[in-house]
Amino acid sequence: MITRSQKWRNDYLLNPYLSHLYSAELEDRAKDVLNLISVLDSAGRLSVLTGKNMNVEMWVKWTHILAEMEKRYGPYPNGFTNGFVKGANIVSPTFPSAPLGRDAIAKVSAQPGWLYKFSKKKYVQDMYSSGIFRVAPASFYNDPSLNVAVRDDELVFKGAVFTKLKPVIKTGKVTADYGRVEYSVSARTNYYVCCFASNFTNREFVDFEADACLVIKEPRLFTDRLIKAGCNLLPGFEGFARAVKYLDPVLCDPSKIDVNFAKHFKYAYQNEYRAIWAPRESIADLPVEFLTIGPLNDIAEVVEL
Known part of the structure; x- marks a missing residue:
């Protein structure tokens, strides 16, 4: 068999x-x-x-x-x-010590659909007590100084596919009816993004250099508040929130890629859910901004290492 x-x-x-x-x-x-x-x-x-x-x-x-x-x-x-x-960006073993955050996250009895924000304690406490969130332009993440889990070109999705082409006759010769085609799909504009995890594994605390996590137990209420605050702060921008799609650049259809919510499949372990605010008119340069949505003690809790 x-x-x-x-x-x-x-x-x-x-x-x-x-x-x-x-x-x-x-x-x-x-x-x-x-x-x-x-x-x-x-x-x-x-x-x-x-x-x-x-x-x-x-x-x-x-x-x-x-x-x-x-x-x-x-x-x-x-x-x-x-x-x-x-x-390879393979997760590093911690044995005989338990993975960082295993026991901390286990205490909250995670449920399907919850969101998680991994960061430093001082920032997570600001998120929880005051609802302060930093939103960075997508271009910010294409920075070689960032660690491999964070660094990515959020404005472009590139790949190469093998395709069969219609033969074209030129000067008596027929071109090959197959070949490598490289593609690049670009966002129409820079935009703001705020990222979360929709699941957790035993590697996020290390990958994101975090020592605390905001556990969001009412994701719909939270994203409604976040999107509304962003639209109020950023006139001329439209807000959206949904899960990231992880694409195989060899197998996907370039004509169907939404760059704002698409990432290479190598990042799939991050289970990213993101909120974005895109300007109606194309803008290249955007400053970092901070949103304030109010205390989150009614819909979230904090876990620390």
Whole structure:
């Protein structure tokens, strides 16, 4: 009987959608997938999810990467740079110590749909007691000084796809009917963004260099207040809030990408939910702003390390 991994490999060979990627791009893709497969267990050990919680999508991607590399260079690890895994953004084990925040978050008995804001204690206390939130322009996050969990170009989504093209006859020659097509989808304007997590794992406190978390138990009431405060502070801007969609730049349809709410799948472990305020007219440069929505003791609580 054929195994799942054999089926995934056979499926890929029937549709080798990674064949246009350069070897370095395949290696980067492998690191992104390893980052999402790897998790910390409750004891702080590096592990993977199994059974019904298994991240099947990422295991399929991993199998497809190996199949493409094998086509080019032979069995694993042929084709990969020696030690390439060291460059992956894999969560660091804490064993024998428990993951940071495990016990703190467990105390709140989290429910589906809650939102979480990880930050420093002084900022989280300001959020809780006064409802003060910093909103930064999307361009702020494209800064090399930011850590890898935060840094991203929020104004552009890029990728490369393999596509079949209609042959075009020029000077007696027929062009190839296939090829690599690189694309770049840009936001029409800079905009303000305020980000939250819609779930938590055993890595957020470290990834976001946080020692506290605002746990928002009434997300609809909260986002209504937040969006309204932003629209009052920012005349000429429209506010929206929803979950981020994590896209595979090799497999998605560029014509359907909403850059304001789209991110590369390598960030999927963050489970981001965001509020944005976009100007009706295009603006390139925006200053950091602070919104005040009032005390949140009725809909939230604070947990600290």
